[in-house]
Amino acid sequence: MKSGGLLHPELLALIARVGHTDTIVIADVGLPIPRNVPRIELAVVAGLPDLLSVLRAVVAELVVESVTLASETRIHSPAFHHQLESVLHAPTVEVDHETLKGMLHHAAAVIRTGETTPYANVILHCGVDF
Numbered sequence: 001m002k003s004g005g006l007l008h009p010e011l012l013a014l015i016a017r018v019g020h021t022d023t024i025v026i027a028d029v030g031l032p033i034p035r036n037v038p039r040i041e042l043a044v045v046a047g048l049p050d051l052l053s054v055l056r057a058v059v060a061e062l063v064v065e066s067v068t069l070a071s072e073t074r075i076h077s078p079a080f081h082h083q084l085e086s087v088l089h090a091p092t093v094e095v096d097h098e099t100l101k102g103m104l105h106h107a108a109a110v111i112r113t114g115e116t117t118p119y120a121n122v123i124l125h126c127g128v129d130f
Contacts, residue, residue, distance in 0.1 A: 006057050018126045028051060034104055046114055052084070064126065065126060080117045
């Protein structure tokens with residue numbers, strides 16, 4: 001058994017499998033996930049687990065080169081957007097929500113949380129540590 005950090009076996013396998021330029025999506029409970037995209041279902045009930053907790057655990061294990069967010073997050077959920085900025089330490093690009101949903105088709109996987117904040121979805125673009 002691991003002594004700390006991320007413990008979820010599917011999340012660990014995903015992080016070990018992705019490479020430079022791959023993307024991982026951490027999603028709220030309502031984001032429509034394309035059928036052909038692998039998903040890791042974490043949602044238990046509305047709000048559990050929250051997206052920020054999952055995000056913190058994942059970025060502690062992953063090299064993140066850049067991030068994509070929906071521009072609607074800043075508009076409709078400004079407090080949440082501010083919290084995202086405090087967790088993410090990589091260049092961020094904002095696109096409209098429909099464009100973000102279109103980007104899901106190319107994701108290595110989508111991690112669905114129980115988050116219910118409007119537009120609480122993050123695309124992590126994997127980097128390298130050298």
